[in-house]
Amino acid sequence: MTRPIDFYFDFASPYGYFASTRIDALAAKYGRTVEWHPVLLGVVFKTTGAAPLPMVPIKGPYSLHDFERTARWHDIPYKFPDPFPLATQLAARAMLWVQQTHGADKAVAFAKAVYRAYFVDGRNIMLPETLTAVAEAFDIDAAAMLAGANDEATKGRMKLDMETAMARGVFGSPFVIVDDEPFWGFDRFEQIETWLKNGNI
Amino acid sequence: MTRPIDFYFDFASPYGYFASTRIDALAAKYGRTVEWHPVLLGVVFKTTGAAPLPMVPIKGPYSLHDFERTARWHDIPYKFPDPFPLATQLAARAMLWVQQTHGADKAVAFAKAVYRAYFVDGRNIMLPETLTAVAEAFDIDAAAMLAGANDEATKGRMKLDMETAMARGVFGSPFVIVDDEPFWGFDRFEQIETWLKNGNI
Numbered sequence: 001m002t003r004p005i006d007f008y009f010d011f012a013s014p015y016g017y018f019a020s021t022r023i024d025a026l027a028a029k030y031g032r033t034v035e036w037h038p039v040l041l042g043v044v045f046k047t048t049g050a051a052p053l054p055m056v057p058i059k060g061p062y063s064l065h066d067f068e069r070t071a072r073w074h075d076i077p078y079k080f081p082d083p084f085p086l087a088t089q090l091a092a093r094a095m096l097w098v099q100q101t102h103g104a105d106k107a108v109a110f111a112k113a114v115y116r117a118y119f120v121d122g123r124n125i126m127l128p129e130t131l132t133a134v135a136e137a138f139d140i141d142a143a144a145m146l147a148g149a150n151d152e153a154t155k156g157r158m159k160l161d162m163e164t165a166m167a168r169g170v171f172g173s174p175f176v177i178v179d180d181e182p183f184w185g186f187d188r189f190e191q192i193e194t195w196l197k198n199g200n201i
Numbered sequence: 202m203t204r205p206i207d208f209y210f211d212f213a214s215p216y217g218y219f220a221s222t223r224i225d226a227l228a229a230k231y232g233r234t235v236e237w238h239p240v241l242l243g244v245v246f247k248t249t250g251a252a253p254l255p256m257v258p259i260k261g262p263y264s265l266h267d268f269e270r271t272a273r274w275h276d277i278p279y280k281f282p283d284p285f286p287l288a289t290q291l292a293a294r295a296m297l298w299v300q301q302t303h304g305a306d307k308a309v310a311f312a313k314a315v316y317r318a319y320f321v322d323g324r325n326i327m328l329p330e331t332l333t334a335v336a337e338a339f340d341i342d343a344a345a346m347l348a349g350a351n352d353e354a355t356k357g358r359m360k361l362d363m364e365t366a367m368a369r370g371v372f373g374s375p376f377v378i379v380d381d382e383p384f385w386g387f388d389r390f391e392q393i394e395t396w397l398k399n400g401n402i
Contacts, residue, residue: 044259047258047259048257048258048259048260049252049257049258050257050260051250056249056250056251056372057248057249057250057372058245058248058249058367058370058371058372059249059251059372059373059385061370062370062372062383062385065383066385069392069402070392072402073392073395073402166259169259169262169263170259171258171259171260171263172260182263182266184260184263184267185388187386187388187389188388191270191271191274194274201270201273201274
C-alpha cells in the first residue's frame with residue numbers, strides 16, 4: 001500500500017499553479033493519490049528571510065518573464081494577475097473548511113478553481129466575493145464557507161498545518177513530498193516522475 | 202551568423218558546475234559557440250539580498266540534498282566539497298588572465314579543470330597552490346598566472362565584467378543568455394534547447 005503524495009502550494013504562487021495542473025495526472029500514472037495542502041509563503045519567509053520574487057532586485061523582472069515563458073513551454077493557460085502577489089490566508093482557510101465539511105475531492109476541485117480564477121481569469125482571490133463565487137459553482141454554501149474560513153477552529157488548523165509543513169522542511173511552492181523525499185519547484189517534476197517509477201534517484 | 206551563447210557561472214556554484222559539463226555540447230548541437238564568463242555571486246548578493254544556499258534556514262539542508270540528487274539524476278560526478286561555499290575571486294581572475302594571455306579555449310579548459318578540482322576531487326580552489334597545480338597541467342606558467350590574477354588590470358576587468366553581467370540581468374549561477382533571452386538555472390537547460398531549436402518559446 002503506497003502512501004499519498006503530499007503537495008504543498010501557495011495560492012499566489014505561479015509555479016504552484018503550474019504544478020497544480022499536473023500533479024494529479026502524474027500521481028495517477030503511477031497509481032498514487034495526492035493530498036493537497038495550502039500553505040502561506042508569507043509565514044515561511046519570516047523564517048527563511050526570503051521575499052516575494054517580484055520584489056527582489058534583478059531577479060524580480062526575470063521571474064515575471066520566466067512565469068510567462070514556463071507557462072508557454074508547458075502549454076498552461078496563464079495571465080499575469082493584478083494585484084501580484086496577494087495575501088492568501090482567506091483562500092487557504094476556505095479550502096481547509098471545504099475539505100473538513102465536503103471532503104478532499106471537493107476541496108481539490110475548489111482549489112483548482114481558485115487558481116484558475118487568479119491566474120487565468122485575473123480575479124482578486126483576496127476578496128471574499130471572488131471566493132464565494134467560486135464556491136457557489138460547486139454548490140457550496142458561500143455564507144457558511146466564509147464564516148467557516150474565519151472561525152477559530154479553522155485558523156487553528158491553518159496554524160498547525162503550517163507548523164507541520166515547516167517541520168517537514170517545506171519552504172517554497174510548489175513543494176512535493178513522496179515517500180519522505182522532498183522536491184521543491186515545478187522544475188523538479190521530472191525527478192519526481194523518476195522517483196515514482198523507481199523508488200529512488 | 203549566430204551570436205555566441207553567454208554562460209555565466211560562479212566557481213563555488215554546484216548548479217554552475219553541473220551546467221559547465223553540458224553547455225558546450227548543447228550549444229554545438231545547434232551550431233553555436235559559448236562564451237564563458239566567471240562571475241562572483243557574493244557581489245550579486247549584495248544587490249539582491251540573497252545568501253549562499255546552505256546558510257538559508259530550511260532551504261539550506263534541502264539544497265545540499267538536491268545537489269547530490271541532481272548530480273545522480275544527470276549522471277555527473279560530484280562530491281560535496283569542504284569548505285563550501287568559498288571565495289572565488291582568485292579562481293575567477295586567474296581564468297580571466299588565462300583568457301587574456303592564452304585565449305578563450307585554454308581558459309575554458311582551465312575553468313572545467315578548476316570545477317573538477319573543487320566538485321570532484323574536493324580540493325580547495327581558494328588556495329593559490331590548487332590553482333597553480335591546475336594551471337601547470339595545461340602548460341601555463343603558474344607564477345605568471347598568480348601575478349596576473351592579482352594585478353590591477355585583471356581586478357579592473359573583473360569589476361567591469363561584473364557590472365556588465367549585472368546590467369544584463371545576471372543574478373545567479375548558472376545564468377545563460379541566448380539571443381538576449383535570459384535563462385537562470387541548470388533546470389532551464391531544456392528550455393534553452395527549445396530556444397536553440399526554434400528561436401523562441
